[in-house]
Ligand SMILES: Nc1ncnc2c1ncn2[C@@H]1O[C@H](COP(=O)(O)OP(=O)(O)OP(=O)(O)O)[C@@H](O)[C@H]1O
């Protein structure tokens with residue numbers, strides 16, 4: 001029965017032109033538009049160094065990592081130029097520059113080493129987001145560096161070398177850091193913020209897959225459709241029909257996602273980083289979240305199939321917006337001002353996961369995203385199953 | 397003959413309305429039972445309650461001698477349902493649709509193939525096997541709807557107004573098909589508000605109104621309830637009320653009504669009524685276009701029992 005229902009669900013879904021358009025074609029078309037839009041931007045205005053200021057107080061001077069990296073990133077002759085950095089004595093000077101519009105933002109190092117460095121700016125724009133990302137990046141790399149540093153110190157001590165050569169360790173740390181992290185070679189010319197847009201596109205596609213589960217669930221429930229009534233009077237367990245049709249929609253979702261990955265990687269040259277296995281895992285889990293979203297919309301809202309699809313599209317676009325599909329600034333604002341929204345925004349979580357995979361070599365952030373996605377999926381599925389479980393209705 | 401369905405004191409309310417009110421009836425093995433009632437009388441609600449799709453407030457329902465529950469899969473395996481609204485997949489062809497629904501009951505592929513073909517023949521859709529439902533006319537779609545519900549050769553079949561929008565010719569072939577199913581051993585519950593269909597195929601009829609059984613029996617038994625034996629219909633463009641009054645005083649006349657250019661004279665018993673009327677018309681030089689005699693219909697029974705027409 002499972003196989004029978006699965007086969008026919010698959011057939012019915014594949015032949016549904018509207019569904020196939022939204023889940024398979026639309027993302028590819030949108031991706032193509034993105035590429036056209038962004039290739040114009042990048043070719044017309046090559047990346048210009050961002051005007052930036054650093055308050056060069058003792059806190060800053062004592063933070064060798066920041067001093068070195070910012071110097072490197074501001075080097076006019078280097079390949080890694082992001083910043084055109086002015087070093088100022090105190091925060092007031094920096095503020096003045098900022099107010100006069102001479103700089104886009106400035107950095108003040110905190111008193112305590114573990115606190116996050118303070119970045120200040122007036123407007124929210126792409127430059128500001130980059131400043132913020134780079135500073136976060138450096139801080140994170142520094143933390144990794146410190147940890148590596150500690151282990152090296154311990155190793156040295158274990159070997160009986162009590163006479164520690166700080167410079168040597170620093171060198172090693174720096175060396176290891178550039179091995180282990182991507183910061184230095186992913187900055188400047190490679191820090192392509194349009195990448196985020198493509199990541200949201202992948203995320204959107206995962207959630208759009210929910211349209212397929214809306215259609216599947218519609219066909220299985222007596223209180224939703226006539227077909228559901230017919231299926232419900234058959235001697236088949238509801239769980240079997242529901243799960244087999246959901247599996248069918250998941251398969252199509254994955255096909256759509258695979259097509260999009262192939263298209264964006266080979267035709268649009270989008271870089272998802274080196275960890276393809278994890279990218280695939282994220283896509284699979286993200287699609288599951290989309291499936292659950294569809295299940296939720298399909299069972300909780302009382303409306304026709306088209307209305308439900310509309311609702312799902314609206315919700316997805318809302319989430320896409322906060323995930324940075326229409327401007328990366330939105331992602332930054334959401335991340336800082338509404339972190340709760342980021343946690344429940346499946347599009348945001350998938351986007352962030354892809355971003356984390358690309359930029360970081362650690363998997364903390366990626367794992368957190370995956371776990372949040374799984375929690376979200378489970379919650380939505382549980383709520384939906386509450387409604388699916390009912391077998392006799394007050395009214396149909 | 398044993399009872400296949402027993403419905404006892406079934407009561408079901410929707411939010412605002414009591415749809416079924418202390419409804420009781422049985423369905424005997426091998427019969428075609430007609431559930432006849434006007435729009436909103438509770439026919440579909442009754443079927444959905446029997447199928448365990450709807451919750452009900454009171455009463456009991458047994459099917460094949462057992463309580464019907466949503467997980468009574470052994471009972472469900474023997475049921476076939478054709479719902480009032482068409483329920484097919486737009487993305488599947490005629491053949492695939494029937495095969496899909498049949499496959500929910502029949503596992504064996506060879507048997508299924510045979511059954512599907514037989515169902516297609518029964519509703520005469522062989523020319524349209526590869527058609528998608530969108531390409532079918534309303535009547536053909538109805539036929540597909542029926543085939544989807546009965547292909548697996550169920551022992552007990554529910555047909556909820558399956559012939560709405562079907563032209564008379566296909567309707568006849570469908571009705572014949574239904575009788576064939578009965579002759580092959582199926583028990584059938586057939587709802588409709590077409591009394592002609594009921595008269596043609598039903599072995600027994602239950603007339604319901606406002607969720608309650610008004611009367612039941614064979615068509616002949618029911619017609620006896622109507623207290624009239626013959627109706628004379630006179631089609632005339634105008635009819636003076638003084639003549640109507642006079643006709644009313646004729647022997648055995650139950651009632652006489654002039655409505656929409658048609659005079660209907662009902663007789664408690666019938667003998668030479670038509671001749672007498674024609675003579676009367678001639679004598680008074682009343683112009684008419686047609687005059688004919690009719691046997692009473694179930695509509696008259698319904699009229700008698702409720703004071704309103706079966707069909708609005
Ligand atoms: N889902 C529902 N919610 C509320 N009231 C309903 C619902 N379904 C039916 N009703 C009401 O219950 C009553 C019985 O309806 P039902 O559909 O059973 O009648 P029916 O005899 O099948 O009519 P028809 O010949 O039009 O198909 C009607 O008054 C109807 O308005």
Ligand SMILES: [Mg+2]
Nearest residue numbers: 439440480556
């Ligand atoms: Mg009905």
